[in-house]
Amino acid sequence: MENFIVSARKYRPDSFDTVVAQSSITNTLKNAIKSKQLAHAYLFCGPRGVGKTTCARIFAKTINCTNLTPENEACNECESCKAFNSSRSFNIHELDAASNNSVDDIRNLTDQVRVPPQMGKYSVYIIDEVHMLSQQAFNAFLKTLEEPPKHALFVLATTEKHKIIPTILSRCQIFDFNRIKVEDIAEHLEYVAKSEGVEVESEGLNIVAQKADGAMRDALSIFDQIVSFSGKKITYQDVITNLNVLDYDYYFRLIDQFLKNDVTGALLTFNDILNHGFDGHHFITGLSGHIRDLLVCKDPVTVQLLEVGGEIKERYKGQAQSCPQDFLLEALKISNECDLQYKISQNKRLLVELALIRMAQLSLKKK
Template sequence: MENFIVSARKYRPVLFDSVVGQQHITNTLKNAIKNNQLAQAFLFCGPRGVGKTTCARILAKSINCTNLTDTHEACGVCDSCNSFQNGNSFNVHELDAASNNSVDDIRSLIEQVRIPPQAGKFKVYIIDEVHMLSQSAFNAFLKTLEEPPSYAIFILATTEKHKILPTILSRCQIFDFNRIRVEDMANHLASIATKEEIAYDIDGLHLIAQKADGGLRDALSMFDQIVSFSNRAVNYQAVIDNLNILDYDYYFKITDFLLTQNTPAALLLFDEILNNGFDGNHFITGLANHFRNVLVCKDAATVQLLEVSESIKLKYLEQAKQAPASFLLSALNISNQCDLNYRISKNQRLQVELTLIKISHLSQALQLSQSENVQLLAEQLKKKPETVLAEDPAEYKKTVETSIKPAPSIIPQIPKTEPKPVEKTDEKEVETKPITPKSFLPKSGIATLIPNLNNPNSIKTKEEKEVEIIEVTGNEKEDFTQEDFIKAWVNYSKQVKSENKMSLVTLMDNYTPTLKENYIIELQIENKFQAGELLHEKTGILNYLRTHLHNFSIQLETVIVEQLENKKPYTSTDKYLFMVKKNPKLEDFRKTFNLDLD
């Protein structure tokens, strides 16, 4: 029986042009060979199975080839190429750093570097998984890597670039390998299936490429597995049966159920998925990805982001026409939240079922949100606070009661009133001011302007509403007394106390401000901390005072008055001076007897 060679080894690229999905690196290396500008050390880093070691071998083979082609590829027929392909080249040395990571292994390598090549131009040292070297081994390797002989070239390969010392990185020319695109992997698998005379469909190959997650070696391993499983016929059904992948049809069906609010059918389908051996977390992540793909198909410009075959893409486009974007966004959010909570949930199945129930009711919620009553309330919310007293409170009550949920915080609309003429009374003339759009509602008075719908007696008359509204223009400069100011100061302190700003309340209650000239209010405090607290709330205080005192020239200034504490005498000198301060004759006594302090 002929020995079987896995596809990952049998179809391993031997030329730069046969490397899949890394053209930016292969073109750079070919140009370096062409211009004879090879670096002394290369570092190939990237995910597993994307061609790092393969490119290192192709580079080592090409730079020692004695008969390069016109495209600067190795000829494959010269003595150097033949010895490399047979595995007995003396110019190419491979070292697995995972199992040879000690200082002695690196010292042995350095001893070999001193010997020049007997045939060929360069000696190439390929060190795979270089991040596994120990700290001491890295340090022993530094000098040789920085100043190697002219004939020595080092090619380091790693999947974890962040574990390599910066001193090593600075001595290497770094090449970052990309994950291989799904389309490129599917085409490569198709070419191998054609060479091996294996029946295939493109949907199955796309599924293998997606499962490989950017690694071509993983894709080739799964390809060989499915070929054996399906008796040399790679099709969509064989792939989902062998690789434990949820069929696209499950997600399309369950999305249709959720769009039509068929909650029982969605729950039964999820039960069928669990009975087939699939994990609930695997299902919910796949469902979120499905919603993402459908959302991507809502716009023709983003359809190219789908990494699926053409037949599956048509299904996505068809479902995208039926699913509103608002539904998809909400479903994505709910699915993502379920994915975050799944691992910490004690009843994981219930977590997924609740998610499906929530998503199935999204359509009903969207329909209710577009009803006339809700639209009316939404428009009222958009209006400014000063235009929110309703002309007919009964109509407002009816609107609130017929909405999808009570909204007691919604303020009815203020009627637009025309300026009234001067009304004459028996005593004097009274001018009634109109409510202008610049009317200002006090911060604590908004709730009092909303009529209590359950108590008709609480609905105030038009004249009462106008009295409560404080009309300001921003140019007022009315005079006021110290008593008026203190009263407003105390009222604002009571207001912030209801907002639990206790530090500000303490500051306002313990320190009495003083009214100076030009309406400057001076507040004496003790430290910078209090000044910072007051500065943080200064805007709110000024707005309140200016509005209620009808004077927009009011300014608030803080003055820090540090209180000097009585210094207690501790040393002998301090105690003596303290005593002299009380009895100056003590100093004469000291001088008379020529006494000294300790």
């Protein structure tokens, strides 16, 4: 049986140009390599799954490449690149600070730093989750980080920059990685789907991108999960079923019912949602999000804040035009109050139903 490689590993970027949505950082690193102005220590910070460790590896590979391309990318043909690509390079050392956070681990590292590289110009030390180092380990690391040998270069990666002591921060060039936008994740997922011969509806990819919450690694993991569930042809319905996401259609239907003062219809729609196994709190937060999206669609300037695409985006724009702004603001206020009171309510279903009735009555007040 052929070994399966998860998409997050199979499609991991191997050059600066293939890193998604971090162009300001990759361009800065490429310019530093081109001008030969390399710092001795870098700190990559940002949310999980946005490319911190990946960029550190690409950077380490590129600065040791003996035959850089005109675009300042690694050639993948020299002996150093081949050693890196086959995971046998002795120039790149990775340390997981989450499990190697003691003073002894750092002392072993500082002893290792003195040894020059066997091949290439630099020995690169990538320390992941560096904020997990103990206070004593940080102190033991300070002198080496400030004045390492000429051949040593450190790249520290963390999701929690505020936990790193100021004396470490002052010795590093700091790069803040962005949370990846929904449209960038969806675009990359579309590329992965085509490469794997998977047919997938664009609305489905958009849901996966939203669920990933800015992390490309999470998005690729979710994509693999859905492919296992649906096979090579994925529909929007497959995605929302597998991820237990409420269909947009419910929310569009509810807003139409509110505008018509259709209290009965709204209560029956909510009952249908509960019968499908969805939690009332999950529903009311989703409704708040839907009303918020309608509000941003009211103004052409703010419509860019809508993180959906394709036919769904046009549907939002259409419904937004039929909703008075005062109605949307009042409805959002009611749904937010319901959200805040949900956890302390003794009769949660009644709380949500009362909120729906109040929203349905808003159209009467405007007449």
